[in-house]
Amino acid sequence: MSAVQQNVQTVDWHSDAIKARRKSRYAAETRLKAYGLIAIVFALGFLTILIGSLTVKGYKAFEQTVVSVEIDLATSGFDRDKLMDANWKSLVKKALLEVGGAESLKKKEQKAYLDMFTDNAAYLVRDQVIADPARLSGKSSFVIPLSDPFDQLAKGEISRDTPEDQRRVNDRQIAAFDQLVAKGVVSKPFNWGLIFNADSRFPELAGLAGAISGSFWSIVVCFAISFPVGIAAAIYLEEFAPKNRWTDLIEININNLAAVPSVVFGLLGLAVFLGWFGLPRSAPLVGGLVLALMTLPTLIIVTRVSLKSVPSSIREAALGIGASKHEAIFHHILPLAMPTVMTGTIISLARALGETAPLLLIGMNAFMTSTAHGVFDASTALPTQIYIWSDSPERGFVSRTSAAILVLLAFLVLMNGIAIFLRQRFERRW
């Protein structure tokens, strides 16, 4: 007793040695905190750089320079039943020449002038009239996008200070453009075409509708397969499977599959779905199947964990009052585990949405100017569309690539937001 007391007394908590020790322990704690803070600042910094550079490059693609042109269709004499074959080209050409007062120019100069407007102007007018034949009876105004070089000029991407022979637009064309601006027919509205147009070789007309529809169908197929299969597999492994070497082997394999690079699943899809089953190339069906294979392991793991996290008292209580195993699972355990399962599913689907490599291998990087109306229609997906645009020579695609990435990021943020909402709202803590 006295020895202990003596011991206590000999420690002088105010001695310099102890003070130094305390100081170093506190310092270690402060350092740890600082490391964590630095790591977070680092991560946030990179995120800011990423989003910032995308925004700086991409924000210009969210507006499009257009010119509004009055066309008098009453005098065109077009047959209402044969609108598809009417001579739209000369009609639109005349209207475009009129708006800039370029009718009297020589043929070559006229061509240089017409280069200012998108090549597809005639088709745009045609499609709008077919959609609304009432316009045939009078004068109406049409919005025609400017072609890419002039869009870039209007946005300041092509500098007027560059010597004439080094830029895509010559001085005369710039003068004609300035004349249109002075006339007040040029405007820069929000570029809805970026969302609602399908792909095009002209940047001023290219949009993401094809890619969004393709991604949508792929994700539908992916969900329809991976969700039921994943839940069924997880329920079996968690609730029914005996604990033996075979189930251990299966479990190890599932965990391994979750870490396999996605390009491997693409190769598998190429060999199996396209090679053996003869499914069509570039179809969202195949994309969805491949993505389902990729998300399945993750989904099984997440579902098993969430089943496991339901307290066994609930299972035992259900079984104890005479419920069958099937009833215990479907009436009690699965509903309680569902919020976590849904969260996991949405996050896996978000990962599938951003996946590029497997889709490149099964041909979902093709060019097409239409949207997909079903799982068999060939289409691209958002990430592969970004890939195609990033490789296009036209200058306008540089900003459109960044804009497309921003759109994809918006979808991902939306999906993750839903996942977080579901978790906050429905998750039960035990």
Added chain:
Amino acid sequence: MTLLRLTAAALIASAAFAGAAHARDQIKIVGSSTVFPYMQAAAEEYANKSGKPAPVVESTGTGGGFKVFCGGIGPDFPDISNASRAIKDSEIKLCADNGVVDITEAKIGFDGLTIAMDQAAGDMDLTKEQLYKALAAELPDGKGGFVANASKNWSDIDPKLPNTPITVFGPPPTSGTRDAFVELVMDAGCSKQPGMADLKKADEKKYKEVCSRMRQDGPFIEAGENDNLIVQRLEADKNAVGIFGYSFLYENSDKLKGAKIEGVEVSEESIADGSYPISRPLFFYVKNAHRDVIPGLKEFLTEATSEEALGDDGYMVERGLTPLSAELREATRKAVADAVKLSK
């Protein structure tokens, strides 16, 4: 659990659909990434004009395109394959083995390979031999053996060239552009080296191997298939040069300029009249058995070979294709219209 039941039903339904053979109403095109933008243009124009389903154009590379194209006949296989070189004998054989015996070759124009650099960089005038000496992995030592390429600066090759480090961004081996570069520049430069003519006679395989191998010790950088990345790199490094198709130089003419090759400036005119020494013809190949089966294929072929597409002011030319002469265009149009069978 209605959700589970619904998804299960959807699954079974989609499986049933997949089992049934599906007819195809879209034209399918695969092949070269160089021809891709031109076929894109034809596909979009065709879809817009006719209002029919838009053709599906996929950029797989020339070799990859033929692999799928020659896979067989039927809706699962593409109708058209684009190529930045003529079809090889081995590919004709592959086609024939799978029953694809009747194909038509259509030459659509030329593409110039450009050696480009930033506008602010000094002008360069290179010969094929200089390029070979700058980029080959091993050079002949003149005694029948080979030594690793040691030149670091352009001036090491020729004192007239600038005293700046050799930095060349180029396409990877999977690219048709790389095939063309090796064939047009490396082989040509290589064959001029002393002793190489004898080697070609004695051991052609070895000759091909040493002539086509690009160096991997730094000066030559494979920049992936993405040519826009090369453009960005060239802007960042004024000493660097890049190898790509003429359409990229054309689109970026405010940022980049081309080097002279054998004293000839790269331009549409010099490529078209053949004076620019490194240009290659571009083709597409059609499976004639598909002509009457795939809806719209004939109309599409007419569109893709029309004067509006291939002509001097055509929309393919607007995208950077160097047009054929009027007679050659007429020949292509006739060959495609009459489904002339490729014979080799």
